[in-house]
Amino acid sequence: MTEHFQITLNGKLVETDIDSRALLIEVVRDCGAKGAHIGCLTGDCGACSLEVDGRLAKSCLVLAVSAAGREVVTIEGSRDAIARELQSAFVACNGFQCGYCTSGMIMVAIALLRANPSPTEAEIRNAISGNLCRCTGYEDIVRAIASAADALRGRTFERNT
């Protein structure tokens, strides 16, 4: 069964016919946002993490039809200062190897730093505990997020003084 479907994806209105069985991750990828990845489709790995109406979601756990009309942001549409700082920190700290988990990790880190600009190491480890990485052993990811937080705080400090 197909259904007519409409979302705002990374700021652009997208209209398409979708299979009513489709998951949000599948539709988002079919619409071209390939930066969101599939690692399990059972909610265990976090590779499919993205934002729905400003809230972090594992998009394999969301039926696409239930997200109709909403605003979806993937790594491709994440361009604010927090996202950019995280992206450069992931590069500088070797926060990835194969990169498959990376977009999901960064989406989670964006949500974390928005809510908590000065996370402790334990808070960072907790925040990303729903996301699996098979390559790095996490340490460099944690370091990347901490260093992005530092850099962002430094900037806020500069602006305020």
Next chain:
Amino acid sequence: MPHSLEGSAKGPVSGERGGWVGKSVRKKDAHRFVTGAADYAADLIRPGTLYVSLLRSPHPHALIREIDIAQASRAPGVVAVMTGAGIRALTRSMPTRVPRERFPGPTDVWCLAVEEVIYVGQPMVAVVAERQADAEAAKSLIRIEYELLDPVLEAQAGAESISPTARREWSTNVVFQDKIRQGDVDAAMSGAHCVVSGSMRFGSGTSAPMECRCYVADWNARSGRLTLEGTMQQPHPTRWLLSQALDLPETSIRVVAPSMGGTFGLKMVGHPEEVIVSVLSRHLERPVAFLEGRDECFLANAREQLHEFQIGAQADGKIIAFRDFVRADVGAIGAGGGWLMAFVTPTVFPTVYDIPNVAVDSQVVTTNKPPWQGVRGYGKETANVVMERAVELISAELGMDPLEVRRRNLVPGSGFPHRLPSGLNVDSGDYEGALDQLGGLFESERWMARKATPNGGRGIGIGYAFELTPEGASFPGSMPSGFETSMVTLDPTGTVRVATSVTSPGSGNETGIAQLVADVFGLHPDRVTVTQGDTDITPFGGGNTSSRSLMFGGVASVLAARDLRDRIAICAATLLQADPGKMEFTRGKIAVSGEPDRSLAFEQAVATIYTQAYSTAKDVELPLQVTRTYRSGNVRHTPDEWGRISSYPSFPYAVHAAVVEVDTQTGCVSVLDYAAVHDCGVVVNPGLVEGQFKGAVAMGIGAALWEELLHDIDGSTRTTRLKSYVLPRSTDLPNFRIGHRCTPSPFNPLGVKGAGESGFGGAMAAIANAIADALGEQGRKLARIPCKPEVILDLLEGGQP
């Protein structure tokens, strides 16, 4: 440690000093990975592509009586339904990477089961549909009648002569046996001051990369050419496989591997789906994609082994004898080479220790479990765990400090090259130095003190382990037998292109190769592009296995680049009116040695060769493109006087220290601290190597504590999700302190050894030793890995683990 890059290779080394090698250059194209712009296999599926879903066998061993596909063929969206009989009319059987003569029976492996199924999960029927969901839905409409056969689901019983066989046409389940001998173990054991025996059973494990497998085949009927894109770490061997299975010349096949979301051995050649999508695309004349589900990814089986060992020592702690029997359950034999891991285990003994009398017997048994697929460690990890447990046990028996016992038995720095009883020739090492260095990195006194406090010390255990991880597998008769090739081209504007047979699993070896080549020409690595994973562009080679990328592919690239540099030096010398032997390549310039003012830009020399081939550059050999192959000087395929060959050229090692806390109520283990010292010879990019090592340690901790594939009594895989096959998460691991040492390999022109795999086996062993330490007297009975809570509770209750 200073080390000349010249090594045993000829040619000038000027321009290679003080360059990019040894620097943590950022991974090439890094921004694409953090912005979601990197293309993985599934990202390349174009609209209009068909999807294939595979109906897999529910039985471990059965004959297929009848398959009724009529209803499924009429289901919505379904384009084709293909059975084994159908496939047989369209293909030939898949060639095995190991010569067929090595097996004790026929090894025809078809991409879809024909007549007989030999494991739960074996592909039987392929359903092709416009949409993945349609293909999946139609599978329930297929009716199959089976005649059930007795399955073999346990290796020990399977090895007995009265056992039913896992394949009807085989007369035995014993695929292979090996006997490795050095000295006289019986005599040494009876003369030993003390002897300890033990056993260790390893559960099944798997690689579980975050990206599952994916293949997209596109047959172009007009040109009669097939393109297969996908998760393939061995594109050339895959082309070889397809060429035979599809009866197509290699020139009609292009295999392309885009960015890979990790592999750890999984994505080696020989999966049935590589052939299935290809034959279906040719048959239907449409692109066909296979997207592996996570549950299917857990069919990749590996590691299940049982070891029974004995170790004997003198009163002064000198180990004089070691004996091991290992039986591996390799599941069904597929076309891939995963089960070769069981061959490798016995060859690693007695790892870093100098033990005069050694006997290792091994038995490789096929069963009706899913076939082994490559996984990090490749069999070496289990040997390291067994050796390290044996050393701990003999130390306890002797009443000596296990570190002291290790120290007394390490192969000394002056003892290299060192022959292992299996014939492997260990290139170099500084084991004692590494142990000293670990002492500075790991606060053993702090942890010992904590362990000694009456309350705080409850359940704390400290474990040490060495690991020896042979790398660069080069097996005789295997396709290919272990060499890699690179082609380096200089374009008219002076850009450098490297096309190499080694592929990247996401480790960043392309960056390392760019650094190596950049140093030859005195250029920035950004001026060097590295192309991998496309059989139309890259020369033939094995791809990415056994940490071979820099030790083979990197060397081949450097050899080709040096040849090219010599050509350019001739032109530069003419332009500068100097001796070609005096040209120095640094910082984008070519200068006369010792006279920095007499110089010209690198690209000027290159442009001159292109534009003045009949005058200024008439003595320069063209084209500015050189292809070189590197074959290791430390591989020997002719048997030595003991009848042994040597298939691994490179021997990185490490020494690890781990602290765990065991909750004696629940049996749960947490890792509190971790340190290790690692030596892989000359390091090209320390940041990338350290990242690989830490990743391997994390994986080793997972394999020691949580990760286990479970098979039901009917042979089906019970752990089908990441909820039941438990990978380490961010909250499960501590930070790791890593130290590096460098004993260059004297057999490698760059002094490098393999990096990427080591860390894994040592971590498994260190964790096992730490747990045993935490459990005290009971810990000596630890005989099961992974050490899941139930294993630990059993030990604490004094039961049989």
